[in-house]
Amino acid sequence: MSKEKLVQLDNISFQYALETGFALRNVSFDIYEGEWLALVGHNGSGKSTLAKLLNGLHFPQEGSIKVNGMLLTEESVWEIRKKIGMVFQNPDNQFVGTTVKDDVAFGLENNGIVREEMLERVKYSLEKVKMAQFLDQEPHHLSGGQKQRVAIAGVIALRPSIIILDEATSMLDPRGREEVLETVRELKENHHMTVISITHDLEEAVKADRIIVMNKGELYREGSPKEIFQLDEELVQLSLDIPFPVKLSKLLKEQGVSLSRHFLSEEELVAELWTSHYKK
Amino acid sequence: MMEKMIFGRYVPAQSLIHRMDPRSKLVIIFLFVCIVFIANNSLTYGLLAIYTLVMISLSKVPFRFIISGLKPVLWLVLFTLLLHLFLTKEGELLFQAGWFSIYEEGLRQGIFISLRFFLLILMTSILTLTTTPIEITDGLENLLHPLNKVKFPVHELALMMSISLRFIPTLMQETDKIMKAQTARGVDFSSGPIKDRVKAIIPLLIPLFVNSFKRAEELATAMEARGYRGGEGRTKYRQLSWGIKDTSMLVFLGILTALLVLFRT
Numbered sequence: 360m361s362k363e364k365l366v367q368l369d370n371i372s373f374q375y376a377l378e379t380g381f382a383l384r385n386v387s388f389d390i391y392e393g394e395w396l397a398l399v400g401h402n403g404s405g406k407s408t409l410a411k412l413l414n415g416l417h418f419p420q421e422g423s424i425k426v427n428g429m430l431l432t433e434e435s436v437w438e439i440r441k442k443i444g445m446v447f448q449n450p451d452n453q454f455v456g457t458t459v460k461d462d463v464a465f466g467l468e469n470n471g472i473v474r475e476e477m478l479e480r481v482k483y484s485l486e487k488v489k490m491a492q493f494l495d496q497e498p499h500h501l502s503g504g505q506k507q508r509v510a511i512a513g514v515i516a517l518r519p520s521i522i523i524l525d526e527a528t529s530m531l532d533p534r535g536r537e538e539v540l541e542t543v544r545e546l547k548e549n550h551h552m553t554v555i556s557i558t559h560d561l562e563e564a565v566k567a568d569r570i571i572v573m574n575k576g577e578l579y580r581e582g583s584p585k586e587i588f589q590l591d592e593e594l595v596q597l598s599l600d601i602p603f604p605v606k607l608s609k610l611l612k613e614q615g616v617s618l619s620r621h622f623l624s625e626e627e628l629v630a631e632l633w634t635s636h637y638k639k
Numbered sequence: 640m641m642e643k644m645i646f647g648r649y650v651p652a653q654s655l656i657h658r659m660d661p662r663s664k665l666v667i668i669f670l671f672v673c674i675v676f677i678a679n680n681s682l683t684y685g686l687l688a689i690y691t692l693v694m695i696s697l698s699k700v701p702f703r704f705i706i707s708g709l710k711p712v713l714w715l716v717l718f719t720l721l722l723h724l725f726l727t728k729e730g731e732l733l734f735q736a737g738w739f740s741i742y743e744e745g746l747r748q749g750i751f752i753s754l755r756f757f758l759l760i761l762m763t764s765i766l767t768l769t770t771t772p773i774e775i776t777d778g779l780e781n782l783l784h785p786l787n788k789v790k791f792p793v794h795e796l797a798l799m800m801s802i803s804l805r806f807i808p809t810l811m812q813e814t815d816k817i818m819k820a821q822t823a824r825g826v827d828f829s830s831g832p833i834k835d836r837v838k839a840i841i842p843l844l845i846p847l848f849v850n851s852f853k854r855a856e857e858l859a860t861a862m863e864a865r866g867y868r869g870g871e872g873r874t875k876y877r878q879l880s881w882g883i884k885d886t887s888m889l890v891f892l893g894i895l896t897a898l899l900v901l902f903r904t
Contacts, residue, residue: 413750414864437866445864453861457805464876467865471874481876499808513865591753 365553366390366413367523371422373408376636382408383419383576390521395547397555397564397584399575401598406557409573410525413555414443428518432624442472444514444580448526450506454498459490461511462498468518484512488542504535515546522546524556528563561594564622572597584623591621604628648708648767654699655884656769661778662768663715663885667892671762674892677899684754691758707900709757713859716753716760723749740779776800794870803884807852810847813834846855 366389372385378462383405390396398406411417412424415436424431426439447453454460457581463481472480485491486509492590493543498506507527515523524543528536540563546552570587571581574597580587588605597599601609608628618637622628651657665772678684695705723745730744766775780797787793818828821842828839 411860415862416863437868440864442864445861447857447861449854449857451809452857454805455802455858455862457801461773461876465862465867466865467878468873469868471872474874474876474878477874477876482720497808498805499812517866552811 363392365427367425368413369423369425371409371412371419371424373412373419373421374416375408375417381576383412385422386573386576386578387422387524388531388571388578388581390553390555392520392553393547393551394569395556395567396569397567398555398557398573399559399561399564399570399599400579401559403575404573404597405576406573407525408525408576410445410555413521413523414445415439420435432605441517442519443521444517444519444623445525446507446510446527448529450503450510450530451498453510454506455616457497458494459485459496459498459501459509460494462509463516466513466517480516481512483517485509487515488512502535503531504538507535507539508529511539511542511546515550515552519552520552521555524554524558526559528558529558529560536563553615559599561588561600565602572599588621588623650700650768650893652699652769654697656694656765658884659769659846659888660879660881660885661770661774662782662784663888665775665778667888668762668766670892670896672759674896674899675759677896679751680754680900680902680904682898684751686895686898688754693780694765698765698769700765704768705761705764708758708768709811710764711758712760716756719756720749720753723752740786745886747860763777771803773801774875776804777879781879783795793872798870802858810851813850814843814847817843863886878890 368389369387371383371386372381374381384406386409400406407635410416412419413426415431416433418431418589426442429435429439431439432566437604454462464477467477467480472617482491485494488511490505490508490512493501493505501509510527511522528539531539544566545553547554548567548579552588553607556567558564565584565588567584569576570580570582570584572587572594580590580593588601591601591605592610602623604623604627605621606623608618612618616632618628620632622631645877670887675687678687693788708743724741725739727745727748728740728742730742732740732746733743733746734741735790776797783791783793784794821839822828826837826839826842828843830836830838
């Protein structure tokens with residue numbers, strides 16, 4: 360993976376109002392081009408605030424954010440919003456248009472794209488998320504997963520380099536969740552997009568390239584999924600739920616089954632178990 | 640139910656009237672409302688009626704849709720008719736039974752005024768039956784565009800209308816959900832004295848309001864994240880196209896107006 364720094368956060372602190380405490384305190388990290396970064400943490404850990412700062416929906420009181428080497432300020436915010444697309448939690452509350460195609464076009468209209476190009480981009484991005492046959496559909500006839508895919512189409516129509524999923528799958532059923540994640544995964548593979556997924560679903564985070572754990576507005580840990588899930592008890596103390604295979608490995612170990620480590624995926628765990636006899 | 644009231648009105652088809660530019664339809668309706676007042680005898684009212692019938696047949700909307708749209712206002716038309724029958728006491732006496740009497744002028748006025756009402760309602764229902772709400776919004780935005788010069792927020796108004804159109808079904812679904820949730824908790828919406836039923840609406844409206852505020856805030860954030868910053872520098876995806884059919888329809892209406900002026904007494 361290329362290690363080009365796409366976003367640099369330098370010593371960010373942020374509070375919503377003077378009387379409330381800091382939502383974020385001295386957070387610094389980089390986001391690299393083409394990676395899938397998962398930001399995890401329980402409610403109030405500052406992970407969603409972080410997303411809003413990246414997109415210039417709020418500005419930090421201290422510290423600086425650079426996207427593609429450009430400093431995020433009141434002036435550059437519109438440029439940066441073109442580079443960073445966001446998909447929010449509630450599928451209904453981000454659907455602006457009266458039909459699917461109108462909604463995808465909304466972002467393009469805002470950025471003053473000429474109509475001929477709009478038609479092309481709307482078609483292209485809806486094909487990418489496999490929603491092309493729903494062009495004229497109204498939002499209340501779509502499932503949550505379909506609405507989120509339309510939201511993703513609206514984001515990629517603007518050709519951003521980063522897509523932020525702000526709890527984008529948390530209101531979906533398992534099928535919708537899989538649809539959305541699969542779509543994002545394809546975009547990342549085929550279009551070299553950088554994905555930042557903010558989530559409290561650790562199953563989702565397992566699939567990321569890198570995980571950042573947030574706690575009480577501070578960066579708690581940073582590492583690969585393997586490293587993070589070895590933390591085990593620590594995660595539970597942060598009221599994060601550990602993924603099922605990890606939990607199972609732990610319980611098996613307690614029962615005296617010898618395992619080399621805690622496994623992140625069911626396949627790995629199964630493979631270890633059925634070959635364990637030979638390794639003795 | 641509400642959804643039917645607002646969206647069920649539109650009857651999809653490919654008629655001439657359906658394909659007309661919403662702007663020309665709006666202009667024609669507006670002018671029609673004005674010229675209806677020119678008519679003052681049977682010939683001119685006849686012309687207006689023929690014009691309306693031609694429009695209905697061109698729109699290819701099944702007659703029962705038009706009738707169902709008329710039902711709620713039928714009482715109003717009837718009421719106007721009766722009012723004129725009883726209260727206008729001019730011209731020859733046609734009929735008398737005790738205190739009750741009908742005069743010629745009353746009958747004439749009654750029929751004309753209710754016919755006027757009737758035609759206006761027919762024409763406006765043709766508009767809503769052949770034009771989607773969003774087309775009407777686009778048409779209005781375009782027609783009102785010159786008002787921008789006097790700082791009238793045309794774009795904002797149109798956006799507001801389109802967002803409310805988009806959220807009506809969503810809020811209907813939500814109302815339904817809250818109603819079920821409150822029914823499960825023992826709120827009775829459908830029986831009891833009026834006073835109790837009105838009270839029962841409160842636990843429905845409060846959650847609906849709270850949620851709407853939440854929705855509004857989230858939608859605003861999502862819109863900003865997608866680069867919305869007011870009407871300036873925005874391009875449009877939906878396009879209106881004025882064609883020969885629109886011009887000819889306006890010319891046709893012009894001819895009708897000339898005929899009305901010619902034949903009025």
